[in-house]
Amino acid sequence: MVNSTVSRAKIKIEVKDLSIAYGGHKALGPVNLDIRESEIFGVIGPANSGKTSFLNAINRMDMMRTNMNVTGNIRIDDIDTRNWRNVYALRRKIGVVFPLPVGLPLSVYDNVALAPRLAGTAGTQAQLDELVERCLRRAALWDEVKDRLGHLGSLLSGGQQQRLTIARALSQSPEILMLDEFSIAVDPVTTMRIEDVLKELKSEMTIILVTNLVQQANRLADRTAFFLNGECVEIGETEQLFNGQAKDQRTNDYIGGKFG
Amino acid sequence: MFEAAPINLQNEQVQNRFRLMFGGMMVILIIPVVIILATLVIKGWPAISWTFLFTDPTNGMTAGGIFPALFGTIWLVVVSLLASVPLGVAAAVYLSEYAPDNMLTRMINLATINLAGVPSIVHALFGVGAFVIFFRFGTSILAASLTLAIMTLPVIIVSSWESMQAVPRAFREACWNMGATRWQTIRTVVLPNAIPGILTGVILQVSRAAGETAPIMFTGAAMFLPFLPNSVFDQTMALALHLFVVATQVPDIPESLPFGVALVLVGIVLIMNTLAIWFRMRLRGKKKW
Numbered sequence: 426m427v428n429s430t431v432s433r434a435k436i437k438i439e440v441k442d443l444s445i446a447y448g449g450h451k452a453l454g455p456v457n458l459d460i461r462e463s464e465i466f467g468v469i470g471p472a473n474s475g476k477t478s479f480l481n482a483i484n485r486m487d488m489m490r491t492n493m494n495v496t497g498n499i500r501i502d503d504i505d506t507r508n509w510r511n512v513y514a515l516r517r518k519i520g521v522v523f524p525l526p527v528g529l530p531l532s533v534y535d536n537v538a539l540a541p542r543l544a545g546t547a548g549t550q551a552q553l554d555e556l557v558e559r560c561l562r563r564a565a566l567w568d569e570v571k572d573r574l575g576h577l578g579s580l581l582s583g584g585q586q587q588r589l590t591i592a593r594a595l596s597q598s599p600e601i602l603m604l605d606e607f608s609i610a611v612d613p614v615t616t617m618r619i620e621d622v623l624k625e626l627k628s629e630m631t632i633i634l635v636t637n638l639v640q641q642a643n644r645l646a647d648r649t650a651f652f653l654n655g656e657c658v659e660i661g662e663t664e665q666l667f668n669g670q671a672k673d674q675r676t677n678d679y680i681g682g683k684f685g
Numbered sequence: 686m687f688e689a690a691p692i693n694l695q696n697e698q699v700q701n702r703f704r705l706m707f708g709g710m711m712v713i714l715i716i717p718v719v720i721i722l723a724t725l726v727i728k729g730w731p732a733i734s735w736t737f738l739f740t741d742p743t744n745g746m747t748a749g750g751i752f753p754a755l756f757g758t759i760w761l762v763v764v765s766l767l768a769s770v771p772l773g774v775a776a777a778v779y780l781s782e783y784a785p786d787n788m789l790t791r792m793i794n795l796a797t798i799n800l801a802g803v804p805s806i807v808h809a810l811f812g813v814g815a816f817v818i819f820f821r822f823g824t825s826i827l828a829a830s831l832t833l834a835i836m837t838l839p840v841i842i843v844s845s846w847e848s849m850q851a852v853p854r855a856f857r858e859a860c861w862n863m864g865a866t867r868w869q870t871i872r873t874v875v876l877p878n879a880i881p882g883i884l885t886g887v888i889l890q891v892s893r894a895a896g897e898t899a900p901i902m903f904t905g906a907a908m909f910l911p912f913l914p915n916s917v918f919d920q921t922m923a924l925a926l927h928l929f930v931v932a933t934q935v936p937d938i939p940e941s942l943p944f945g946v947a948l949v950l951v952g953i954v955l956i957m958n959t960l961a962i963w964f965r966m967r968l969r970g971k972k973k974w
């Protein structure tokens with residue numbers, strides 16, 4: 426198993442001295458961390474700790490926000506995200522799932538087919554059909570929507586829309602999947618189904634899981650970072666953090682439910 | 686446990702009083718509309734016939750039909766739309782989707798909204814200066830239509846901008862996150878969902894363009910021109926101006942004639958508005974989110 430240890434150690438995302446500010450008001454930083462290939466990297470922390478900002482910095486959404494100022498470096502596959510010639514290609518490598526489900530006002534089918542169509546990789550109709558079905562299956566949604574692929578995606582139930590969002594993220598064949606508090610608007614049963622999906626996906630992609638459910642990080646994440654009020658307090662093996670072996674007392678308190 | 690407390694009864698009374706008050710106001714508003722429409726129909730209907738709609742005016746405009754004016758109004762509206770819709774929607778797309786959210790953009794927005802309140806006679810004089818004289822279009826359909834376009838642009842921009850802003854930001858973020866460019870995002874999620882609102886604004890402006898007299902009076906509409914225009918560089922008659930002329934400038938005219946012209950004009954506007962509402966309901970019929 427030498428091979429697997431080697432690939433496990435391979436660094437997918439390298440974050441160096443990352444700081445994020447909104448119009449002079451600091452939201453996060455400095456953060457230094459590595460995210461390895463094919464791991465689930467958990468990020469926990471209470472509201473206002475900068476978790477969402479962190480994700481937005483990774484896929485360079487600061488470009489779309491005039492007041493968001495990012496300093497430091499983020500390297501994906503050893504290339505600084507600022508040096509990617511084509512940010513659109515960078516974003517296509519990264520699937521994103523939001524806290525609140527966003528079913529676009531297109532049909533279920535078109536929701537999933539949108540990314541490949543925009544990227545010009547849709548191929549033939551048959552190939553696209555197959556891709557859509559595969560993504561919906563992997564998001565554990567296929568059985569519920571296979572008879573109404575033409576219906577508006579934005580009118581599915583919240584939990585279905587969230588899985589639709591995941592299917593859409595998968596349709597880009599991403600190398601990185603970022604989930605931002607995906608279970609906020611989803612019932613516990615659906616949450617569990619999605620968690621199972623994530624465990625499967627882990628072998629194929631690097632997953633960044635931002636969550637405010639501490640136990641979700643415990644269930645899924647290989648390693649976890651704890652953010653608090655814009656500070657990256659601690660990064661460690663999830664097991665260690667949850668065994669009470671965190672180095673920082675604040676991490677222990679947060680995981681132990683003493684605040685936040 | 687469930688019986689009404691005095692405060693509930695009092696609230697109920699207050700609520701009823703307000704309902705009455707707002708209802709009364711609405712009735713007061715509706716009365717003039719009903720009177721105007723009724724007068725128009727009663728006095729104007731006898732004048733309406735196929736010959737009235739489709740023949741030229743005769744006997745110094747005291748008899749005959751209104752076809753050149755009807756035809757001219759349609760010309761003016763269509764040409765002005767050809768200019769104002771692409772320009773207005775493009776400007777709104779820029780303001781809503783591309784422009785950075787800064788002082789300059791906010792000032793442009795404010796200026797646009799204010800421009801919508803400029804009296805039409807000011808647009809008319811601008812039209813004379815710009816299109817008739819400076820661009821040498823002369824008094825022509827082109828000059829008059831462009832003047833109408835300038836007049837209607839601000840409202841088209843503002844209503845298009847508002848309907849684009851009403852598309853949730855989360856939709857745009859979702860698109861950007863999957864690697865869509867701004868333009869791809871506009872094309873796939875912003876414009877398709879903003880179109881009902883854009884259309885409403887456009888069609889309301891169609892009615893306004895059809896009804897205004899001042900902007901076309903000096904730029905391309907003629908009082909009497911018993912033949913149809915051949916190109917956009919000809920002058921034309923128009924319903925609104927024709928109404929003004931037959932109502933005030935021509936003596937010994939049968940009373941039903943001006944009312945008939947007014948009825949046709951109001952009819953066109955009503956049909957347009959109904960179409961707009963119907964179209965919007967069809968597009969919005971299925972609620973999308």
Ligand SMILES: Nc1ncnc2c1ncn2[C@@H]1O[C@H](COP(=O)(O)OP(=O)(O)OP(=O)(O)O)[C@@H](O)[C@H]1O
Nearest residue numbers: 447452471472473474475476477478479490492637
């Ligand atoms: N677009 C923005 N403009 C201005 N300030 C912002 C913006 N987005 C986030 N912030 C600020 O950055 C700080 C961190 O916000 P962020 O959304 O990253 O927190 P979070 O950890 O994701 O919180 P939550 O758990 O509530 O989602 C907050 O103070 C917030 O007000």
Ligand SMILES: [Mg+2]
Nearest residue numbers: 476477478605
């Ligand atoms: Mg957040």
